[in-house]
Amino acid sequence: MKELGPFSWTVTQQQIDGYAAAAGANDPIHVDPVGRARAGGTIAQGMLVLAVMAEFVANSVPNGAAWREGGSLDVRFRAPARPGERLTVRAAPSPQSDEPRPEGCATYDLSCENDAGVKIIAGTARIPLAALST
Amino acid sequence: MSEAASHPGDGGALPELTYDRIVVGEVYADREIEISPAAAASYAASIGAKESPAFLMAASWTVPRVSFSKWRVPPGGIHARQTWKSFRRIVPATRVRLRTTAKEKFEAKSRPYVVFESVLEDEAGEPLARGEMTVLWPK
Numbered sequence: 001m002k003e004l005g006p007f008s009w010t011v012t013q014q015q016i017d018g019y020a021a022a023a024g025a026n027d028p029i030h031v032d033p034v035g036r037a038r039a040g041g042t043i044a045q046g047m048l049v050l051a052v053m054a055e056f057v058a059n060s061v062p063n064g065a066a067w068r069e070g071g072s073l074d075v076r077f078r079a080p081a082r083p084g085e086r087l088t089v090r091a092a093p094s095p096q097s098d099e100p101r102p103e104g105c106a107t108y109d110l111s112c113e114n115d116a117g118v119k120i121i122a123g124t125a126r127i128p129l130a131a132l133s134t
Numbered sequence: 135m136s137e138a139a140s141h142p143g144d145g146g147a148l149p150e151l152t153y154d155r156i157v158v159g160e161v162y163a164d165r166e167i168e169i170s171p172a173a174a175a176s177y178a179a180s181i182g183a184k185e186s187p188a189f190l191m192a193a194s195w196t197v198p199r200v201s202f203s204k205w206r207v208p209p210g211g212i213h214a215r216q217t218w219k220s221f222r223r224i225v226p227a228t229r230v231r232l233r234t235t236a237k238e239k240f241e242a243k244s245r246p247y248v249v250f251e252s253v254l255e256d257e258a259g260e261p262l263a264r265g266e267m268t269v270l271w272p273k
Contacts, residue, residue: 009182018180022173023194027209046213047194051181054189065223068189072219077212 001106001132004060004091009052011044013083019048033083043080049087049121050075053112056089057125066131075110075123085114094124104129151198151205153246153271156236162250163201163234171226187226192263193218196234196252210272214247218265224254230262231255237266246271 013033020026025045028035036042054073058064081087094107105126112121149155151162169187177194178186193216194200199207224230231254238249248271254263 015180015182019177022177022180023197024200025194025197027199029209047190047197047216048181050216051183051188051190051194055181055183058189059184064185068185068220069223070220071189072217074215074217076215 001093001108003093004108005056006088006090007056007060008086008088010086011049011081011083013042016042016044016048016083019045019051023047041082043082046077046080046121049081049112050077052087053089053110053121057091057108057110057127060091061127061131062134063131066128070105070128071131072105072126073110073123074126075121077121078119081112081114081120087112087114087120091125106132148204148206151202151207153239153248153273156239156248156271158236158239161233161235162198162205163196163203163232163252165201165203166229166231167195168229169224169226174226187224189220190218192224192230192232192254193252193265195232196250196265196267198234198250198269201232201234208272212270212272213267214270215268216265218263220263221261222256222263224262229257231257231259246273 016030020031030042030045033042058067061067089112091108091110094109105128108125108127110123110125111119113119174187177191178188181188234250234252237251240247248269250267252265256262
């Protein structure tokens with residue numbers, strides 16, 4: 001098994017606003033740059049960043065459909081992401097991958113960090129073996 | 135899907151869901167959602183997904199301030215941990231049922247946390263996905 005990615009993108013207020021409209025996650029902490037100016041500005045929805053990470057997995061494996069139908073995630077939100085930050089997602093086979101593979105999955109360490117090296121989200125993805133084969 | 139965007143957790147006339155009021159085992163969201171192709175496409179576009187519906191679309195519906203329609207969920211909660219397991223892909227133009235239950239409450243370093251478990255089923259009651267969301271509850 002090989003490392004997936006990396007994949008980088010820049011979070012924008014436009015993307016945060018678009019996600020807020022689509023997912024209903026329109027807490028002022030995300031969508032009120034003026035009101036949040038004294039608090040350092042808005043932050044991206046954690047589920048927005050995680051959703052991009054999940055799509056990164058889908059796009060990085062040979063059979064993304066198998067990931068969508070049987071994949072799983074277990075992550076912790078470590079730090080907020082702010083508009084203008086460039087984030088990078090990586091997924092590498094976890095040392096746990098050598099252990100018995102429950103449900104025919106391979107375990108990957110999945111992480112997202114900013115250019116300063118701050119981990120935004122980190123955890124594991126269990127990717128169905130069917131997703132990793134062509 | 136449109137109900138997901140209505141942000142019911144903001145309802146001013148509803149009782150505030152404080153940490154002390156949360157009861158382990160109680161169901162806080164139980165609703166049917168029609169997955170419109172347009173809503174699925176809108177969600178996919180917002181995260182740059184190449185295919186719709188996106189992997190975590192249904193997980194976005196489990197956020198307390200989005201889905202707890204009988205309570206006013208105070209702002210300021212911090213999403214601490216998320217698990218999500220997909221059993222089958224959700225299909226646009228179908229209806230699904232989402233139930234969210236308080237699974238656990240605990241304090242760590244004097245901070246109150248709540249774990250909510252969400253189960254997504256199709257119209258036949260077959261599981262589509264399951265997840266847990268741990269929230270540092272706002273005071």
